[in-house]
Amino acid sequence: MSKVTFKPxxxxxxxxxxxxxxxxMEAESNIITIAWTGIVNSEPPMTYISVRKSRHSHAMIxxxxxxxxxxxxxxxxxxxDYCGVKSGRDVNKFQEQKLTPVPGxxxxxxxxxxxxxxxxxxxxEVHQYPSHDMFVADILAVHADESLFHENGKLELERAGLLCYSHGEYFGLQKHPLGKFGYxxxxxKTKKRIAAEERINKQKKWSNKKG
Structure with missing residues (x-):
């Protein structure tokens, strides 16, 4: 496979x-769209966001x-997209995009x-770099929509229609996984057991819809 090489x-x-x-929430708040985020540790759960120094949200955080x-x-x-290209210095993004602020x-x-x-x-922690600062943070709590939970208590994020970003464009994530971790x-024998469990779950969902 031939490849094209270009600058970093x-x-x-x-x-x-x-x-x-x-x-x-009681004073000034803002929304910033971030694509540079992820998990850095599991115990305790920690995440990060990288924010350009010039952004309005940088000083707030x-x-x-x-x-x-x-x-x-x-x-x-x-x-x-709007919250990523408009500055909170100029507009109230909650009001402009009819998004609802709720207290944590x-x-x-x-x-x-x-x-x-x-x-x-x-x-x-804050790690300072030439263009961005990385804010490493502890995850204090997670809140998830009740509608995303299966009757067995499992969180089914695949039903949320989550979004990702790739080379300047937004893409939806496919709803059907290619495989579970470790597949x-x-x-x-384990594959057969899981397949049987999935068939039963599908039958239950179908029965509930018919009922």
Whole structure:
């Protein structure tokens, strides 16, 4: 396979795209769209966001040490793009995009009610780089829409219609997984058991719809 080589660039794709809320719910708050985010530790659960130093939200997060990561969806793609290109210095993004601010349990900045999942975060460390600062944070709480839970209590994020970002464009995530973690080394007996469980679950869903 022949390849084209070019200068270094930020070419890890696709990446998550999220709306990050910051500021104070009782005073000034803002929404910034972030594509440079992820998980850095599991115990305790920690995440990060990288924010350009010139952005309005940068000073808010730096001052308060708090933010909320709001997962976004295909239905929220327009709002997600708007909050990434418009500055909170000029507009109230909640009002302009008819997004609903709701209080968190641990931080002063609002969460976005329309987002399927919200992660309340408190900054632990700040790593300064030439163009961006990376805010590494502890995840204090996770809030998920009740409609995304199966009757057995499992969170089914695949039903949320989540959004990702790849090389300048937004894409929806496919609803059907290619395989579960570890499927490449799964024993045949385990595969049969899982397939049987999935058939039963599908039959239950069909029965519930008919009922």
């Amino acid at each position: 660039g930020t070419m890890v794709n696709p990446v998550p795209v999220v709306m990050v809320t910051c500021g104070d 730096e001052g308060s040490g708090e933010f909320v990561i709001n997962l976004t969806t295909e239905k929220l793609a327009f709002q997600t 349990q641990h931080v002063k900045c609002p969460m976005i009610e329309e987002a399927p999942v919200n992660l309340e975060c408190r900054v632990r 490449s080394i799964m024993k045949p």
